[in-house]
């Protein structure tokens with residue numbers, strides 16, 4: 001197995017940002033905050049560094065990574081741009097949206113990033129620490145969520161440390177993530193397609209496009225991360241729970257009684273999204289079954305339900 005590293009916590013002041021950028025230049029791995037979840041970053045042009053992401057996470061090599069860049073101009077160096085890309089990028093970048101576009105030939109990216117697909121997932125994050133790191137580093141950063149593959153995504157530096165301590169060089173601690181769910185992924189290699197619901201509500205993207213998003217057909221694994229069991233806590237999960245059974249812990253939503261934790265007592269989906277992963281981490285004792293209140297399937301509720309269905313899927 002991989003050698004044991006000593007993982008340092010960096011404060012995201014100018015000095016910490018410079019140290020993190022230096023680690024990336026040297027082919028190391030740095031976890032950093034984004035507005036969605038913490039990412040595990042490496043220089044996207046460095047094969048060895050990208051290979052280390054897969055090793056640190058235990059991630060299957062066929063599951064491609066998102067490349068993070070500072071702005072739209074930087075993105076255009078790696079993907080073939082289009083009018084539709086321009087429309088959605090103007091509306092949502094920087095922010096929790098990832099676009100899948102045709103990969104440009106001679107992009108200079110490691111082929112491991114795209115798992116040799118002809119397309120690339122790319123995004124411009126909004127979090128000030130992510131932006132400062134991208135600027136100091138000055139190149140493309142490949143970054144999946146900073147969790148062991150298949151486990152709950154990290155929305156705080158402590159979650160990253162719990163999963164990856166000793167496997168990565170550093171964690172830039174920028175506090176809790178504001179959105180709390182991964183980016184929405186829209187495929188634009190063909191008709192605009194929702195590959196993963198996430199931090200931007202589908203309805204908002206459809207409003208900007210003036211058209212509905214298609215959904216991936218059948219069992220193509222277009223976003224290979226969409227394998228059914230994912231985001232798994234240690235304990236079993238029961239959805240749409242309208243009661244709390246003996247031995248269960250209840251993760252509530254809205255004005256429910258007996259909740260051990262409540263995603264949003266007032267029923268606010270934005271607040272629930274921000275709390276989802278942290279509360280799943282906190283409520284999971286590894287064995288007590290977790291019951292979750294029903295969540296409406298609108299706005300960010302779609303992405304919340306998507307993650308919860310994966311958490312509840314048989315493994």
Ligand code: TXA
Pocket residue numbers: 034036037038039040063064065066098100114117119120121143144145146181182183184185195196222223224225226
């Ligand atoms: O919010 C986020 O998106 C976070 C932060 C760190 O940016 N990142 C993230 O990465 O969630 P990850 O690796 O956990 O999820 C990326 C997803 C995977 O489901 C992967 O299969 C999909 O993006 N993906 C990557 N490249 C793709 C491509 N070329 N075509 C289709 N799906 C792709």
Ligand code: MG
Pocket residue numbers: 144145153225
């Ligand atoms: Mg992930």
